[in-house]
Structures are given as structure tokens and as C-alpha cells.
Amino acid sequence: MYHCHLHFYLAGRQNRVFDIIKEMPPLENFAHEFAESSELDQALAAEADVILADLESIKAVGILETLAPKKDEGKQVILIVQEDQFFELEEYPPQIRDIWTASMSDREIRFRFLRWQQACKAEKDFWETKQYLEAAINHSPNLVWYKDKEGIHRKVNDSFCNTVNKTRQQVEGRGHAYIWDVEEDDPACIESEQEVMRKRATCVSEEIIKTGKGMRTLTTYKSPLYDLDGSVMGTVGVAIDVTQERAYEQEIIKKNHTLEAIFTSIDCGVILHTLDGKKILNINRAALKILGYESQEELAAGGFDLVAASIVEEDKEKLREDIRELKNVGDSASVSYRVLHKNGEILHIMGNVKLLEENGELVYQRFLLDCTAQKLQEKKKEQYLNALLQALSTDYNFVFAVDLDVEKVSVLRNDEDTGGVFGTAFNGERSFCENMETYIQEYVYEEDREMLREAARGLKEELAEKKQYYVDHRILIDGEMKYFQMKAVRSGSWEADHEIVLGFRSVDEEIRNEMEKKSLLEDALMQANQANKAKSIFLSNMSHDIRTPMNAIVGFTALAIAHIDRKEQVEEYLKKIMTSGNHLLSLINDVLDMSRIESGKMHLDEKPCSLPDILHGLRSILQADIRSKQLELYIDAVDVMDEEIYCDKLRLNQVLLNLLSNAVKYTCAGGIVTMRITEKPGAPEGRAKYEFLIKDTGIGMSKEFVERIFEPFERETTSTISKIQGTGLGMAITKNIVDMMNGTIQIKSEPGVGTEITVSFTFRVHSGSQEPRDIPKLKGCRALVVDDDFNTCDSVSYMLGQLGMRAEWTLSGKEAVLRTKQAIMREDNYCVYIIDWMLPDMNGVEVTRRIRKETGGNVPVIVLTAYDWSDIEEEAREAGVTAFCSKPLFLSELRNCLHSVIGAEEKEEIKTSERKENFQAGRILLAEDNELNQEIATAILGDAGFTTEVAENGQIAVEMLEKSEPGYYQMILMDVQMPVMNGYEATREIRALENGGLASIPILAMTANAFEEDKQRAIQCGMNGHIAKPIDVEKLFETLEEILN
Secondary structure: OOOEEEEEEEEOOOHHHHHHHHHOOOOOOEEEEEEEEOOOOHHHHHHOOEEEEEOOOOOOOOHHHHHOOOOOOOOEEEEEEOHHHHHHOOOOOOOEEEEEEOOOOHHHHHHHHHHHHHHHHHHHHHHHHHHHHHHHHHOOOOEEEEEEOOOOEEEEOHHHHHHHOOOHHHHOOOOHHHHHOOOOOOHHHHHHHHHHHHHOOOEEEEEEEEEOOEEEEEEEEEEEEEOOOOOEEEEEEEEEEOHHHHHHHHHHHHHHHHHHHHHHHOOOEEEEEEOOOOOEEEEOHHHHHHHOOOOHHHHHHOOOEOEOOOEOHHHHHHHHHHHHOOOOOOOEEEEEEEEEOOOOOEEEEEEEEEEEEEOOEEEEEEEEEEOHHHHHHHHHHHHHHHHHHHHHHOOOOEEEEEEOOOOEEEEEEEOOOOOOHHHHHOOOOOOHHHHHHHHHHHOEOHHHHHHHHHHHHOHHHHHHHOOEEEEEEEEEEOOEEEEEEEEEEEEOOOOOOOEEEEEEEEOHHHHHHHHHHHHHHHHHHHHHHHHHHHHHHHHHHHHHHHHHHHHHHHHHHHHHHHOOOOHHHHHHHHHHHHHHHHHHHHHHHHHHHHHHHHOOOOOOOOEEEEHHHHHHHHHHHHHHHHHHOOOEEEEEEEOOOOOEEEEOHHHHHHHHHHHHHHHHHOOOOOOEEEEEEEEEOOOOOOEEEEEEEEEEOOOOOOHHHHHOOOOOOOOOOOHHHHOOOOOOOHHHHHHHHHHHOOOEEEEEEEOOOEEEEEEEEEEEEOOOOOOOOOOHHHOOOEEEEEOOOHHHHHHHHHHHHHOOOEEEEEOOHHHHHHHHHHHHHOOOOOOEEEEEOOOOOOOHHHHHHHHHHHHOOOOOEEEEEOOOHHHOHHHHHHHOOOEEEEOOOOHHHHHHHHHHHHOOOOOOOOOOOOOOOOOOOEEEEEEOOOHHHHHHHHHHHHHOOEEEEEEOOHHHHHHHHHHOOOOOOOEEEEOOOOOOOOHHHHHHHHHOOOOHHHHOOOEEEEEOOOOHHHHHHHHHOOOOEEEEOOOOHHHHHHHHHHHHO
16 A cells, blocks of 8 residues: 655666666565766765665765764665775664675675565565554554553553543553552453463453542453464453443333333233234233223133223224234324223223334234223213204304314314305314414405404403304405304303304395495495596596607608708608607507506416527617617626526517616616626526616616606606606506516616616526537637626636636736737647627727737637627728627527537528518508508508508408409408408408418408407417507518518
């Protein structure tokens, strides 16, 4: 196990001897290292473990003190001398291990050196053996000692010293009396050691040793120690201190005696018998008395066969079956049966049977308890309860008994016709308070809950004064309110125990007319007042918010007509009209969304979707507003490993877009808007938890407004905000959607500083087919991430690690260039660079240019940016940028980008082609009853190259299609709400046409019904798609292109 590295110093000119030694291999566990010089070198001698010195070429005077000073006792010296040089060595100090003559033959040199090696190995083997022995002895918890014939301790271990509370120096060399702090040696100890040495055999015994701290009990193992000639020279002993164990044994014996006394005197009967029931091993007096016998012999004589003969005949077989069902040690069963005594008295017995193992044999242990008095009491009580139940049964259809002291519930009668209300709310497994709370929470009308709780808590006090107590209350069953009465009646002796019978009955028919009329009148008045107030508030808000964009539309329309000949000015007016129109549409959508939320008609439509697509889409939508307001937008992702999720993409977009739009809207020019998505740990299996943090440096909000920000039509009344258009519904809608998605939203804001909003969701992860994460060509390669944001560096580095790369990061462009130089010097180059475009010390393009200057190769350089890179793409490519990645960066996007830049996969970048202004010529049938909408749609489609024919309602559209040939119309744009025949009915009739070519024509719903259920209804009736009014031109062309192509 050990390893010995020997440093040899060869001093002199005996090259033949030295060459032979250097050629000889080291023994096992040894390694040799040689240093040599022709003249004596004290530095080499000081470092050496073994010195071979040639005295022929080195003066002998003082040689030994120079080579191996006396203080350095571990150093070994081998001298090589001429035969006439022996006289110069006046003495042979211990450092000299051997003296060789220079005239030795090669074989003799090898022999002498081998013998020296073996002697050295023997020393080291002895050292290792000693180490093993010392470690084993000193780490043993038992006492170990070595004594000579006179009983003197020559060696002891650490446990021995700890036990006697003395050091090793105090113990070794001393006898028994001193060590154990007693006046004289223990004769028993001395005698046992003499016997061991005389018999030459190991002796095991238990000795009681007198010590300064009292008597101790030791289990000792003593063996003889032998001298070199085989004679006994002493003893070795090992002792285990069992003082505490013996004390425990005495305590157990004492407790057993106590238990035996209790066993014979307790009232509970105890029987222990064999598995076959033929032999009774033990029985106490109480068991004999309960079974009706004077002695165990009388019981056995009566014929004990698993059960006693005195047990009532009808109960015997059942008791035997219960006992025989116990199969495994530890199994137990509760039993009850009757015993018939000789005097004709019948006792009711309750007990327990348990299967045990004693001394390797399976036995039954049985406990018997006489519960005859309890049975009689229960019977009397049952008779009373039956009488009470009979009295209550005429009116109360749900009755149960309650012990108020222990809150135990027992259902006595359940003939309810209320859909299982009481059977669900009340059961014997729960306490009375728990049952009442369940009933109150799930069924009792909210206004009556606290009243009924107080009544339930005060039952004991009320019934102490009177025998009966009534409480009327209201409950809700399937949304319908009904009136019920709870009646409590004392049962049994109220002084002895507090038991009651509780009944519930419907009093709906008795008092409903009077109370319900009053309640309805009050509710109607309250609701009318609330509705009137809500209507006033709504009309007040909507009057202002609708008039503002409408005034702009009317005003700018008038200005455009007045300046019709000024194209640029008219174009500017039209843009403002479009902006006001979009705001008006947004207002209407918000009002409709709020209406659907309050009426419970908004539902989530969870489908697989991609987080990267959602976030990049948000960035694209906001880009125009960001540029126009001269803001900075940062969107990044941290630790997002699960990118594919199930959620309602529309509603998630609505929440995030509303929050980001508010941040943009209320942030002044030069400000910053950021959104960071982080995947948090701790989500359940198959789900992922995401946190969206949206921050801005805008105008902020007061603490008072933040508290009511989620209320409809709430806007902070400041001069700054009043100039910004808004409905006051956006945050209310956002909060409701977040709640529907089981998410949370928190807002922190400070006026003049900005706002921070945290939205958290937990989504199901879409477990579709996933590509392998690592890229074989880049596995183990170095990558450098350069970004001034620590979280981005950490997140991208972690993603690179997931792809099998060794990622490093830095916050500085200059540092990145420096690291590149160091990597080249160390010949451990970076294989990929990922660099942020906007770094504080130099931009990403300049960093790339400098890195290219150092590497001079084709190392992929990816620029990471939150901006549109089209303006700098040409300059970046010239500087050496290989590819661009948009923030936020996700793992799948990083992997695809790396694949593309290293050529791991032949993936052509799919570019979205711009929409052609003119589609292939075709004819569209437009079913629309509104002339203005007809004119707008015809103009738009005409600009796209389509010929449009108009039908004023669904019936005309069907007739026009029937008269045409298949292919005459490319598709139908179908309004939904039309006179004579609506769009749904028209679509069903078209799909039912016998001519398959006509029946399969594409139909697109074009309607003001813009809710999700409207879209689904359109699809269900046979339409191919849906587009909402007012018509979004781009959306219309995208949908047409998708359906027609």
C-alpha cells in the first residue's frame, strides 16, 4: 500500500558501480531518482536519502560529517573504498549502512545492492505493519493492553487511556493499582493472567474491577504473548465495558417482576396459548373469572379448543374464524362475543387477539374485557334514542346523534330529498365542528354562515338552560336558496354527559312566500341601484373616451376634405384618422372583453405554442412604437429550458402586450423598457413555472392608485396621464385573464422613477419530439460569451453547457480581445464567440473586427442583439460576423444558429416573402348586406387583383353559387348577421349541395362577431376561416393567401 521514493546521490568517479546500480530495477512500492557528481556537492547530499560515495576520488577526512551529519539520522551512506583505505576509517557511525570495495565484480555489486534493497524494504514493511497495528488498536472502542509477566502495562490503546482518564505516559510502565486508582492490584485479575500464561490459551471471562470511581464490569479476552524462544513473556488483553448493559439487564428483570405482578392482578383478562389452541401457556385470574372458571385446570378439563367451552355456541365459530385469519407475526384483530356462566348469566366480552413469536414458536395473545354493563347502558340509550328519533321522524328527515364532549357524530336517520346535502356534509369520520363547518361552507347562504357558526358553538350553553333549541337558516342547493331549520334536543343524563340529537328539516314551504318576497324586493331594489350607478359610471367614462377619438376622426376628415389637393397633408390627416380608429376599436374590444369576463363567457383555449415565437412576436409588434418614441427595448430570457408549452396563446399575448404597451405609452423619450422571462425551479412534474418581469423608467404611479389599478375604468388623474389616451379597462382585463390562467401579478411603482410588474404562470410542458441538445462537432469545445449583462452571460453560458460546450464569459469587449490573445498563446482557442452588439466599451462589430485580427481564421462569431440589425448587417459581415441572433435568446434558437454556422445541418434559411400586391386573377363572391362594407371590401379586393360579385344576404349567395360552374368563384367571403338567411345557415346549405365542386368551395367568415366562440362556431358550421371586422387589410391578405394557396 505504501510508496517510497528514494533519492540517490552518487558522489565520485566510480562510473562502473554507478551504472550498474542505476540499471537495477527498484523493488515493489519503491521508486529511484539519481543525482551524481564527480566532486562532493553538499546541496545534493542534503537532498538525498541514500548516498554512495567513492572515497578514492573524494578525501575521507570529514567526509561522513559532510555527507550525513549526525543530526540527520534517516540518511544512509554506502562507501566505496580501495582495500588500503580501510585504515582511514577510524570508526563506523550508524549512517554507514555498508562498505564496498572498488574491486568488486559486477555480479557482486548487484548482489550487494539487492541485499541492501531487501533490507530497506524490510524496514519499510515493518513500518507499514506497525502502522496497521497502531491504527487498528487505537481506533478500537474496546480497551487493549499488553502486560509483561510482572503485570506491568507495556503498551495500551487510546480507549484504555480514556477509560482510566490518564495519558499513555502515565499508564505505560505502571501496574493495575496505580492505573485504576485503587490501593492494591486486583487478585482476580492477576489470577486470570497467570492462568492464561500457564495454560497458554485464550481466556474469556467477565471481571468486576474496582476503580477509583466505583465498580465496573468488563468482558475480557486475554491471550499469551510469546518470546523469540517460544516462552511466554506476558499477556495481551481486550476488554469490553459492559457495566451499563448489566445495569439495564437488572432493570429489565425488576420491571418484568413488576409486570408479572400487574398481570396477575388487573381486571383485564390475558391468555397466551399455542397456535393449535390445545395448550394454554399462561392465563391470569381476571381471564378465568370472565370465562367462568376457578382454575386453569378446570378450563382445560372443560375442553379448551382455541375457544373456551363457556362461550355462547353461536359465537364460537365466528371467534375461531377471526383468530385463524391472523397469518403474520404482529397481525391483530378486535373481537366481541358472549360468555354463558354456570348460573345462566350472560356476559358481553370485547377483546383483542394478536399473533406473536416467543422463543421461536408462534403463539396467540388474547385480551378479554367484560363490557356487559356498558352494553346494557348502550341498550338503554338506544331505546331512548329510538323513541326520540321516532318523535323527530314526523318532521325531520335528517337526524344524527352528537357527543358534545368528544364531538363524535353518529347518523341515525337520512331520508332527505335534498340531493344528498346532509349525507355529504355529515359523516362519522369527522368531528361535529368539522361536519358543521363543511355544511356551512358548502351549502349555507353566505349571510347566515356566521349566525349558524355561533349557534353551533353555543349549543352546550343553550341546552344547559332549555331542553330544545331551534335555529332557522338558508341553504343553497343547485343554485336555489331554501329555508331549513336545525333542532337540537338533549338525550340521556345532561349532568353525566352532554349528548344531543340534532335534526334538520325544510321549512321552505312554511315561510318561503313571506321571506322570499321581502328578500326579492330588497334584492331588486339593491340591484337596481347598483345597476343604475354602474350605468351612470359606464356612460360617463365611455362618453368621454368614445367622443375623444370620434372628434379626431370627424375633425381630421373635415380637414382632409378641405385640403384635398394637398396630398402630403391629407396623408397625415388619414394616418391620424387611422390611429383614432384603432384606438376606438381597442376601446370597443376592451369593453367587450370586460363584458365577457363579467358574464363568465370568456374561456381559455389551451394549445401547444412556442415561447420564443410569442416573445419575438411581441418584440416585432412593439418595434414601431419604440422607434417613434425613441425608447430602448430589452427582452431577454434566463434559464428557459422548456420552450414548448400548452397555453392560450391569444390571452397570454394579450396580457404581455397590454403590460408592455402601457410601459411604452407611459415612458418618455430616451427611456428604457425591459422584459425578462425566467424559468423558476419547483414546478410540479410535467409543468414549468415562468416569471415575466416588465420594468420601465416611465412616469410611475402613486401607491394609492396601485392599490385600485385593477378596478374597471380606473385611471390616475394626473395632468400627464390625462393627456394619454386609455380606457381604464386594460389592467382590469389583464388581472382577470391572469386569474383565469391561475397566475399571479404584482406591481411596484414610484412616481418619477418607473414601474415594475411581475407576472407568474405555471404551464404544462409540451412533451413532443425534441432534438438532441448536444452538437457532436462542438462537444467539449470552448466558447466565449461577451455581454455587459451578467444574467445574459450566465444564461447563455448555461445553454452552451447544455449543448456540450465549455462556456466562459466576460462583461467587456476589451477583456474578450485579451482572452482571445491568451487562448492563442496557450493553443486552446475558442471555437465560437457570442457577442452582444451594444457593449459599453466598444460595440460588438468592433470586438469582432479585433478578434478576427488576432485569430485570422474562420471562427464563428455570432452577434446577439435586441435591435434590428439590418442597418449594420453589411458592416458586420465585412468585420467577420458570421450570424445574428435576436434577444431574447432561447436554447433551441442558439442550437439552430450554431448548427447553421458550423454546417452541421443543411438548413436553408426560410425567408418570409413579401406579399404580392396582386394575387392570381380570380373571382370572389361577397355575401354582405351593408353597402358601406360592400364598397370597402370590393375596393380592397380589387386592388389585390380580384373580381368581386356581391350578394345582399345568405339566400342570394346560395342561389348565385348554385347557378355557377365549379371554379367560377375562387372563394366566398361570408358575413354572419344578414337578413333572410344568415351566414351560418348559408354555409350549411352550401356544404349540403349535391355538386361536390360547389360544396367544397372555400368560405371565409368576415364578421363583427370577433369572440373565440364565434370563430369556433364558424369552423363548426363548415367555414374554412374567420376574420374580424373592421377589416385588417394585412390580416385579410394573409388569410386569403393561406386559403387559396
